[in-house]
Amino acid sequence: MTTPAAAQRPFLSVNNLSVAFPTEDGLVRAVDGVSFSVEKGQTLAVVGESGSGKSVTAQAIMGLINRKSAKITGEIWLDDQELVRLPASDVQALRGDQMAMIFQDPMSSLHPFYRIGDQIIEAVQVHRNVSKKQARRETIDMLRRVGIPAVERRVDDYPHQLSGGMRQRVMIAMALINSPSLLIADEPTTALDVTVQAQIMELIASIQDEFKITVILITHDLGVVADVADEVAVMYGGRVVERAPTSVLYLKPEMPYTLGLLSSIPRMDKEMDRLDPIPGNPPSPINLPAGCVFQPRCFYWSQVPDDLCKTTRPELLSTGPDHLVRCHLAPDVRREITAKVLSELAGVPS
Amino acid sequence: MILLLFLLTVAVFLLFSILPGDPARLTCGKSCTPDIIEANRHRLGLDKPPLEQYEAFIGGIFFGREFSEDSPQPVICNAPCLGYSYNRHAQVLGLIVNAFPVTFWLATGAFILWITTGISLGILAALTHGRWPDRLVMTLSLIGYSLPAFFIGLVLMFFVIIKWRWLPFPSYVSPFDNLGQFLQTMLLPWIVLAVLYTAFYMRLTRNQVLETFGEDYVRTARAKGLPERTVVVKHALRAGLAPIVTAAGLDLAGLLGGAIISENIFSLPGLGSLSLNAVTDSDLPLLAGITLCTATFIIVANLVVDLLYAVIDPRVRLGS
Known part of the structure; x- marks a missing residue:
């Protein structure tokens, strides 16, 4: 922390990263303007449904996306190197050395x-x-x-x-x-038995302690995140929709999508007749809605005046310390909704 | 496998005993009288019950047998005896043994040609997926696939041999007697035979390799930071080419049974020509012999391919 220039930049920072694949049906914007950063030795969890762009983001950081078949823009800073513009051979030298990745399906990932x-x-x-x-x-x-x-x-x-x-x-x-100084774990436990899942998550956590590695944990399961992550980025439709320190995200989430994810975690500590899934499906990355990408599945968009959610993309704006949210709802409305949903979840009548 | 070979002999035997047409009648042609037919039937052993005939057939393979036992000059057929061709007055095994080298050289040469060109062009297409070399290779494959062998054969023969006189008329000699003439004779048949298979193997190889490029373990190899060449050669191609071994082994074995069209166009005296002649002459013992041989090749090739595959892919090894 002595040289200011190096100290100011986090160990890994992704700035406005976009990955688009030209296909016959049109441009697939898998990742659209994603930004986040991780300090050395910390864990960032990237959470989202299938198709939210989380795996593509990870593969873009690793340089695993063929530059010929995809258009990658933005910046990825790893320590003092910018990876998007770095020659492919230099990225290859970093891969498996400075940065390493483990994948979802260990059955097919080994030759x-x-x-x-x-x-x-x-x-x-x-x-x-x-x-x-x-x-x-x-x-x-x-x-x-x-x-x-x-x-x-x-x-x-x-x-x-x-x-x-x-x-x-x-x-x-x-x-x-x-x-490596950076480990990306792309859904490392999804394909495993539940008992084994816990073991693997413990192993990753203990390794991080021992080796002081920066970890990006990609998952669709908010349940596994709580114990291991320092910060959580929630992705939807190729964008980050909410970013907060883990405790803040669990206790005071503000984006309706995050609320939906939290409500759909199965719980043992209280009576639940059924799970509360988020209705609908993730948007197709070819025809994204003009407004907020989550609007078609959102319960609350009608509370925003002028159909703003249907016409205008919300920006990712600060709503508290280290807490960013992409939502048109007014902050106090959001907090009210959150309080109501979380108290319902906890079983307290509102 | 032994059981399979046994069943094969039964099948061949049954097939040729229930075929329409009386072999005894076929032996004498227009000069047939009922007496001669009966005499021939007895001479051929066709008056015996089927089981006895089959016993004699099998016994012949292992211990040899005699034909026309009652006549003053019996034909002695030593083991392994596949039968006796009355049309040709020769032992079936001898006919096959004489024709086999021609077919062997034809099949092997074409095999080498199509494996090298087919696989390398297939890999090229996979590596340039979606760009012009890929499109070119796929177009060639489609053309090669659509052209019938007899058409290519006759066209090549007409231009290369008759019109432009680049090559002499084909006349088979053993490569050990006259290598130059052997190569001149075999060049066109090799090409004709290889065209179809090359077209097929280009496509097969391309699809196999493309499929493995999408495999998770190839992504793992990249994530390790391996150079692209190592990723392609050591990780993708090794896995992608394994299934091609199976196809290649069986195709080669099938060809060893004779390439009927190519051999006939270029008048090569191989198993293909022999079986065609056997069919037109209704020479049943000869046909049965060739069928038995060809099927044996395929069964043996199956075994070899299975063993080879165990060497390539550890997952199919036993006892681990």
Whole structure:
């Protein structure tokens, strides 16, 4: 924190990032003007439904989106490098080294033809000039650290010989093998059994403590976010619609979409006849509504005068310390709605 | 597999015993009288019950057999005996063994040609997906697919051999006797035979490789920071080409049973010509023999392909 220029910029900051894919049906705006930042060692959770653009954002940061088939604009600053304009070969050198990613489905994310040890060793040797023997030693160490039992034997197994949870541990070991400073976890527990989900989330949290890694956790499940994230960005229709520190987002959410997500978490601590899903479907990224993208599914848009929600895109505006909301409703109206919905959720008659 | 081969012999035997047309009548043509037919029927062993005939057929394969046992000059057919062709007055096995090298060279040469061009152009198309090399390859594939082999064969023959006289008239010799003439003879048949398969393999390879490009593990390979070339060659192609081994093995085995059209156009004395002649002459013992051989090739190729696939893909290995 001594050099001001470097100190002012967070470790990772995404500014006005847009990713658009030209298709025969028109331009698909998968990500549209997304901004967020994460301080070193912190965890940002990016939450949203399928198609909200969260995975595309993650892949854009990793440079996994083919620049020939997509139009990427905006800025992605990782430490002191801007990744959107960085030559592809330089991004490739950062990938798997400075920044690493684990994916949703560990069943299909490992190559079925190669031994798990060899797949990790390959990741070591592409970034560091070490002997195969040394790489193998490091691999075995890392596999042990992520909790693979009988590592000496397992290291020469093929992926199909491991369970889903074990494969995700292998993916985590592969991601961590070069001590990255940024780890992106794209729905790391979605494809796993519930009991295994908790283990994997614990593993990610403990790894973050141990290695002081910055983590972006992408999920559609607000339930898993509470324990691990410092800040939450809620995405909808390719945009960030609300951003707040985790406790604020859970206790005082202001965007109706976030409220909807919170209401649809199943709970054990009170009687619920049924879940409260958000009605309707996410918008098609080809024909986005002219106004607020959430308006067609929103319960409250009629409370905004002049059909503003139907005609004008709301901006992402500050509503409290570190709390940004994209909504036309007046702040006091929003807070009233929130209080009402949350008290209903808690079972207190309003 | 042994069981499969056994069932195969039964099937072939049944197929050729229930076929319409009396083999005994076919042996003497216009000079037939009922007496001669009866005599021939006895000579061929066709008056015996089917089971006994089948026993003799199988016994012949393992121990050899004699035909025309009663006549003063019985034909001795040593094991493995596939039968005796009365039309040709020759043993079926000998006919097949003579024709097989021609078919073998034809199939192998065409195989090498179509595998190399088909797979490499298919990969090229996949790598340039949606751009002009891809479109060109796909157009070529469509054309190659639509042109019948006899058409390409006759056109090539007319221009290259008859009109422009770039190559001499085909006349088969063994490559060990006269390599130059062998190559001159085989070049066009190879091309004709390879065109159809190349078209098919270009498409197959392209689709396979494109499919693996979308696989999660290819994305993982990229996320590791591997250079694009390693991603493509080591991760995408290895997985994408595995299923092509299956198709290639079976196609080659099928061709070893004879390429009827190509062999006939270029008058190559291979199994294809032999079976066509056998059909036109109603030479049933010969047809049965060729069918048995071809089917055996395919069964063996199936086994080889399965074994090979286990080497390529660890998921199909047993006992792990």
